[in-house]
Amino acid sequence: MSDVPKSSKIGNNVVLEEGVTIGEKVVIGHNTIILKGTDIGNNVEIGSNCVLGIQPSGNQRMRKIDESSKQLIIKNGTRIGHGVSIYSGTIISQNVFIGDQASIRENVSVSEETVIGRAAIIELNSTIGKRCTIQTLAYVTGDTILEDNVFIGPCVSMSNDKYMGAEEYTLKGPIIKEGAKIGNNASLLPGIIIGRESIVGAGSVVTKNINNYEIVAGVPARRIRS
Amino acid sequence: MSDVPKSSKIGNNVVLEEGVTIGEKVVIGHNTIILKGTDIGNNVEIGSNCVLGIQPSGNQRMRKIDESSKQLIIKNGTRIGHGVSIYSGTIISQNVFIGDQASIRENVSVSEETVIGRAAIIELNSTIGKRCTIQTLAYVTGDTILEDNVFIGPCVSMSNDKYMGAEEYTLKGPIIKEGAKIGNNASLLPGIIIGRESIVGAGSVVTKNINNYEIVAGVPARRIRS
Amino acid sequence: MSDVPKSSKIGNNVVLEEGVTIGEKVVIGHNTIILKGTDIGNNVEIGSNCVLGIQPSGNQRMRKIDESSKQLIIKNGTRIGHGVSIYSGTIISQNVFIGDQASIRENVSVSEETVIGRAAIIELNSTIGKRCTIQTLAYVTGDTILEDNVFIGPCVSMSNDKYMGAEEYTLKGPIIKEGAKIGNNASLLPGIIIGRESIVGAGSVVTKNINNYEIVAGVPARRIRS
Secondary structure, eight states, X not given: OOOOOTTOEEOTTOEEOTTOEEOTTOEEOTTOEEOTTEEEOTTOEEOSSOEEEEOOOOOTTSOXXXXXXXXXXXXXXXXXXXXXXEESSEEEOTTOEEOTTOEEOTTOEEOTTOEEOTTOEEOTTOEEOTTOXXXXXXXXXXXXXXXXXXXXXXXXXXXXXXXXXXSOOOOOOOEEOTTOEEOXXXXXXXXXXXXXXXXXXXXXXXXXXXXXXXXXETTTTEEEEO | OOOOOTTOEEOTTOEEOTTOEEOTTOEEOTTOEEOTTEEEOTTOEEOSSOEEEEOOOOOTTSOOOOTTOOOXXXXXXXXXXXXXXXXXXXXXXXXXXXXXXXXXXXXXXEOTTOEEOTTOEEOTTOEEOTTOEEOTTOEEOTTOEEOTTOEEOTTOEEOOOTTTTSSOOOOOOOEXXXXXXXXXXXXXXXXXXXXXXXXXXXXXXXXXXXXXTOEEETTTTEEEEO | OOOOOTTOEEOTTOEEOTTOEEOTXXXXXXXXXXXXXXXXXXTOEEOSSOEEEEXXXXXXXXXXXXTTOXXXXXXXXXXXXXXXXXXXXXXXXXXXXXXXXXXXXXXXEEOTTOEEOTTXXXXXXXXXXXXXXXXXXXXXXXXXXXXXXXXXXXXXXXXXXXXXXXXXXXXXXXXXXXXXXXXXXXXXXXXXXXXXXXXXXXXXXEOSOBOTTOEEEXXXXXXXXX
């Protein structure tokens, strides 16, 4: 069991593995599991039934794991809901909000004041800017870049494998520039660049890059205004 | 620990906070957490690893929380699966079925005999009628109204914010009238009215209101029959 | 409590119900619940907060439950993530990988070396071949058949009820032939046959059968090459 400051409050049946660091005024719900090498800042709130600091795993058909992924860092003032899972090798910055049942993989960076919705998933090696909103059930694939102030609507889907496993391909997620907004249930293809302050309509399928300030919609997505 | 009637059966490592009320012949699975102010009727079955009675939370970038959300009420004969999360300020009526990993936010009302599928999400301030079916992974956004006997297919997506956070907007979910059926993975825009006993085809994107008894499909959805 | 071989390692607060069989060199994370009648082979790894061996449940509006679903079998070398739920009456073969928060229903068979992604859902009575990849948040409806080497992209949605509950209908999921690939967020209608080594583009809505080796895209999906 790790040292817990007196100002922090830990629920029932919580597991804190060796080498976990807990800041001041932290609140942790019941049945939450914090695995070794997790570093939790001050004023962090964590719900019940979470698993934090997971070491990556896989089988022989999956991509090789970076064994150097060692630590999960959660900075001051961040709030994490119930049933959330976060991997090691990831940094969650100050004042981030992570909804219930969300999950965040290894080697991800989430910047200040970003909101990650309920059951949203951020895959490995992704970089999420400041003050982004990633809504409920949105899926951010591996190797994705979101600049600051990006809005990802509910149920948005992304992919990073052009050949769906059939050929060798360097996996590339979308690159979404500052202030862009993606409507609910839109689909983004691998490596697509979404321009600054552009808007993608709900349910669109984006197969080509989108210029800055452009508004697109449809299947495939076409410019409707700019 | 609350008083538990002898006819009720509580699993291992269950947390029942102060002021929780448990009816007769209730079954609660292992590791489930029931937070203060939750009122559970007779013959209710609850699975393992649930968190019930969650107080709303947020950060400064999210909408203001109604601090008056005080109690979660679950009425007689309702069955709740494993890993489910339900917030306070919500009423779940008699004989409702809630699948595993579903989540239901604060200030929601779910009426008799409705079925909520596995991993489906009902956001805050929504009203769900009687005998509705909300299938697996469906997303019901905040401020949505479903009348009675509505069918929401798997992976249906809804939105309630016309400007995706860019401008002030009174959030409006869809209004779905009695007996309407929405096909799997369809997308509904904010404030859309879906007419009585109308049908929306799978994968459609609904951008305009739909009349009673109309059948629509496509992107954007157009009438194919009525 | 069941007999656990000395070579196996069980986390804190784990519940092993009566009649559970645990093989050699098994690792089980914290707070995981293994219900009666579950049979776990050698070298299996299971994460935290899982519920395995769930007996089917329902309410009077749902389809009748097969009460003969008695046992969950997990074969040698399989790895299961955190927060996973699996029902009884299901067989998971050797060296399968199941991501966090995935769920698999009763009477399902998953063959060797298949990868099931994070939060993916496999509904009841489905048959999944060898070396398939079912990506994150994909939804495999009930009564679906996947042959070997099938690729299902992230957020793919399927349905099995042509009349959405309005008429009597024998539920039929899609049949996806060997080596077919389905792009992210595509929608498949009930009973559709997807031909051998065919490709379905991201975001497509598949309303008709697809021939072997055909490439289709769009809403509704049309042939773009073969």
